[in-house]
Amino acid sequence: MVDPYRGSMRRLPWWFLIPLLTFGAGSGPMVVYGGARLRSRGHIAAGAVYGALFIVFFVGAQFTDDNSTGPLDAVISTAWLVSWLAGTVHTAILERIVKSGRRRQSHPVDPVLAAAQDRLARREQARALLASNPALAGELLIGRPDLYRQYDDGGLVDVNNVPSAVLAHELRLPAETAEQIADARERLGGFSSPDEILVYCAGITPAQLGNIRDRLVFLPR
Known part of the structure; x- marks a missing residue:
């Protein structure tokens, strides 16, 4: 069976850089990508959460006052940091798991x-x-x-x-x-x-x- 993600993986040598350099915007897509590659519903769901958190940050930032702070600012900041930092770490972990799996597949055990x-x-x-x-x-x-x-x-x-x-x-x-x-x-x-x-x-x-x-x-x- 052809792996639909194999070709795209070769074009993504360092996945974690995408959420890191996009300040969290890429966390959701990359975690969903890794979860799909591993066929893990849990990782896919986590990717959806990262995406939702970044949307909360992006939308909430439009309604905050740069000159004052309040509970909303704390919620928005937390959502952004989780999406950015946790998403980057999660993506790095998925990258390692997938690549180690590829190495095992490329050197199958002689039965x-x-x-x-x-x-x-x-x-x-x-x-x-x-x-x-x-x-x-x-x-x-x-x-x-x-x-x-x-x-x-x-x-x-x-x-x-x-x-x-x-x-x-x-x-x-x-x-x-x-x-x-x-x-x-x-x-x-x-x-x-x-x-x-x-x-x-x-x-x-x-x-x-x-x-x-x-x-x-x-x-x-």
Whole structure:
């Protein structure tokens, strides 16, 4: 969908100068402009208020006496200052919000990268549950992709308990290597750390282990 405000925005590099240099006359239009760009009814309504305040000042100034002051003068002066100063600040804030939004749109997040970061975050959360509340972690079947479950642990694999076929599939290991790991854990009664896999399984290299280390957990058998 074409953005009707994009071309006009490029011609307005410093929005806040318009209400500032027009002594408040441009506050209403510029805040309405920014509100429309953000699709915000609140900002649009605020722009209408700034415009109304400037009209109050402009019209009221025609009926005041320059040689005397009174309640009307105070009202008119306040309306003008709010329209001018507050409108300028409001416009500057809108300008910053809109331009930061444009920068985010010009550098969209790679969905593949975002998904990988989400998996990392889920693994951290699942590991924290394993450490702080093992019973709950057991209920959630953390590290058991071989079992039906609803909790997403980010791809953790319990090396001590999943079948060798699951080790091979989930960790992208050769079937022979997965069988070596399964045989070694049977002999040892389970592993306690990734480094033990290197010691007892000749089929896995340090580089291979480094690629999967973050996904491994070692729960009691």
